[in-house]
Amino acid sequence: EAGVVQSPRYKIIEKKQPVAFWCNPISGHNTLYWYLQNLGQGPELLIRYENEEAVDDSQLPKDRFSAERLKGVDSTLKIQPAELGDSAVYLCASSAGTRDTGELFFGEGSRLTVL
Amino acid sequence: GDSVTQMEGPVTLSEEAFLTINCTYTATGYPSLFWYVQYPGEGLQLLLKATKADDKGSNKGFEATYRKETTSFHLEKGSVQVSDSAVYFCALTDSWGKLQFGAGTQVVVTP
Numbered sequence: 001e002a003g004v005v006q007s008p009r010y011k012i013i014e015k016k017q018p019v020a021f022w023c024n025p026i027s028g029h030n031t032l033y034w035y036l037q038n039l040g041q042g043p044e045l046l047i048r049y050e051n052e053e054a055v056d057d058s059q060l061p062k063d064r065f066s067a068e069r070l071k072g073v074d075s076t077l078k079i080q081p082a083e084l085g086d087s088a089v090y091l092c093a094s095s096a097g098t099r100d101t102g103e104l105f106f107g108e109g110s111r112l113t114v115l
Numbered sequence: 116g117d118s119v120t121q122m123e124g125p126v127t128l129s130e131e132a133f134l135t136i137n138c139t140y141t142a143t144g145y146p147s148l149f150w151y152v153q154y155p156g157e158g159l160q161l162l163l164k165a166t167k168a169d170d171k172g173s174n175k176g177f178e179a180t181y182r183k184e185t186t187s188f189h190l191e192k193g194s195v196q197v198s199d200s201a202v203y204f205c206a207l208t209d210s211w212g213k214l215q216f217g218a219g220t221q222v223v224v225t226p
Binding site: 106 | 119161208213217
C-alpha cells in the first residue's frame with residue numbers, strides 16, 4: 001500500500017516568490033493534515049481537512065497561505081508571497097475516518113528554503 | 116493550553132545500552148498519549164500509544180506507561196540498536212482532539 005506522497009521534496013526560492021506543495025494521502029483516508037515543522041521543533045498543525053471541508057484552519061496564516069482539497073483526495077498548500085521565515089519543512093499527513101484518534105500517517109515532507 | 120515537554124537531545128549511547136526519553140504533559144482533560152519516531156530521510160511514524168491512565172504502549176521493544184499521577188509518558192527500551200537512531204516525538208491529543216507534539220529528542224546510537 002502506498003504511503004502519503006508529497007512533492008517536491010526540496011524547494012529553494014527567493015523571498016516574495018510563490019511556492020506550492022502537493023500531497024496525495026493514503027487511499028481511502030478521509031482526513032488530511034498539513035503541518036509546519038521548524039528546525040529543532042515538533043510539527044504544528046496548519047490545517048485539517050475532513051474530505052473536502054477545512055474543519056480546522058485556525059493556525060493557517062491566511063494573508064499568505066492557502067490550501068485546497070477540491071475533490072476530497074489530494075491537496076495543495078500554497079504560499080504567496082514567501083518570506084524568509086517560511087523556511088521550514090511542510091508535512092502532510094492523513095488518517096482514516098473523521099474522528100481524530102491521533103494516529104496519523106505522514107509523508108516525507110517538503111523542505112522549503114527561502115533566500 | 117495542553118502541551119508536551121520532552122528532554123532535550125541529542126542523546127548519545129552505545130549499542131545495547133538502556134534508553135529512556137522523558138516526557139511530561141500538561142492537559143485539562145484526559146488526553147491520549149503517543150510516541151512518534153522519525154528515522155533519517157523518512158516521515159514521522161507512530162511508534163506506540165496509550166489512551167488512558169496506567170495503559171502501557173509497546174512496539175519494537177519500546178515501552179511507555181501513561182502515568183496520570185506524575186503526568187508522564189516516558190519512553191524506554193532495554194537494549195538499543197544502531198537502527199534506533201532517530202528523532203523521537205512525544206505527543207498528545209488535546210481537548211479539541213488536536214495532536215500536539217513536543218520538540219523532539221534526537222537519539223544517536225553508536226556501534
